[in-house]
Amino acid sequence: MGLAGPGPRLAFRRLAEDARSRGAAVALVVNGETQVPSDEAWPPDWRQLDLRLRRSPAVVNTEDDAANDAETVAWAIRFTGLVLALVPVERLDETAPPNPEGLPEGASIRVEVNRYERSRINRANCLALHGTRCKACDLDLGERYGEIGDGFIHVHHVVPVSKLGAGYIVDPLTDLVPLCPNCHAIAHRTDPPASVGSLQTMMAGGGRGGRAVQAPPN
Template sequence: MSLRTALSIFVEEYPKAVERPFSGDALAEFIRRDIPQALQKVIGPNPRYLMHGSPGQGNWARAPWAAIYDRFVTDSAQDGYYVVYLVREDFKGIYLSLNQGVTSTRKQYGAEAKSALRVRAADFLARLGSQSAGLVTGQIDLASSGPANLSAYYEAGNICSLLYPSDGLPQDEVLESDLRRFVDLYFSLVSREPQLFERADAEEDEGTLGDEDLRRLREHKRVERNRKLALRAKQAHGYVCKACGFDFEARYGVIGKSFIEAHHLTPLSEFKGQRLTLDPKRDFTVLCSNCHRMIHRTSFVHSVEEFRAAYIAKDAGAF
């Protein structure tokens, strides 16, 4: 299904659907399944991105949406920032927006949440610089029916956006080009996260690195410290260090059970662009804390076998 067809069904059928019972409705399932598939088709296979469509939780949402998450920022609409299609409450248009998670901001800032969202949006926009030229910036109009509605917060959380009228959706080539542009903007923000550059909290293996090497190393660590990816890697490889053979449970008993660190095998030199290899079995391994620290100080990030041969097997005999 083309992106234009998916979005057309989304905005044209939703006003009718809200008059029907929510549970088991075909359009609700279409939003959850078919729209994410249409987004995936445009972006292509890239494991760093997750697609999610929501018609609501238990009841029809006033402003339904479909989002693209970078898993290194968020895997939920509740926090972080992401690319999202937001339907106006009056169904007269749909925004393609680089926007922010609302739920966590409301919990943190309470009555000042909208102000916080606007301040953050301005900061994100400053990081993008001229890349956002020609886009709608600042607050958008989702025709929110009340100041406490989620749509009112998404209005404040907009970083940059485009509005498509429901009765005049562009052709597929325009929609697809726009979506790819927003994913590129998203990646640009992710690659400029302050924690990739700040040196105040530099770890031991980061002190002498130049700015670009520091960014790449921290990108590498961000992959390894993603909780869901790390868990899948550990489940695939077990809990014994693949370099030195250390078994935390055998040494420490119950407190060492299931303790190991995930290591991503992509060389730092390849950390450029959006596409990463994230297969938990092929692209990861597991290492004890010591070996993990040490491998990052060598040129063998991509190969535990070479690291072992150079630093472990030569001292310990055949491993």
């Protein structure tokens, strides 16, 4: 854990800052000594770790058990994100062929694709920071479709993955944003992809009886 790279450390700091902004206390004790979660100079040799996330007083809704459960799950996700940011994770070696063959409409063609790694931990950290409501249209798919839609959301890279340089450190707070499938698809109809602000401008000026507004460059 002490050897975590700059990416995981950045994710940990973002999550710790977010938890504190929500009224929680984050305590990180390494080898018996208290560390500042935002401090990059952590000891390299971690023999003992004590990580605590505490929020007091807790707000309890006596008339809505579902709301209480959702709040508990949200804090559990934040704590899990802090832990996963520090745990070494190995990338799985997927053995899919580089040039898969397909048979659309009975015709055989060869398709070459570029495959990019989208870190599941980065996604989880993004949702822990931003939630699962679409940043562009404010849609919560759980509210729209019920239980089957709970927690379902796309995570959009502000800078396309294909344009990220080798070794780029993804900031889950500023580089990733939750978008519903519709907004995500529309964002990628322009090059570069439309920003959240551009999507909101389109929705404000478009629609039935309105005039669509072309997304300006990011």
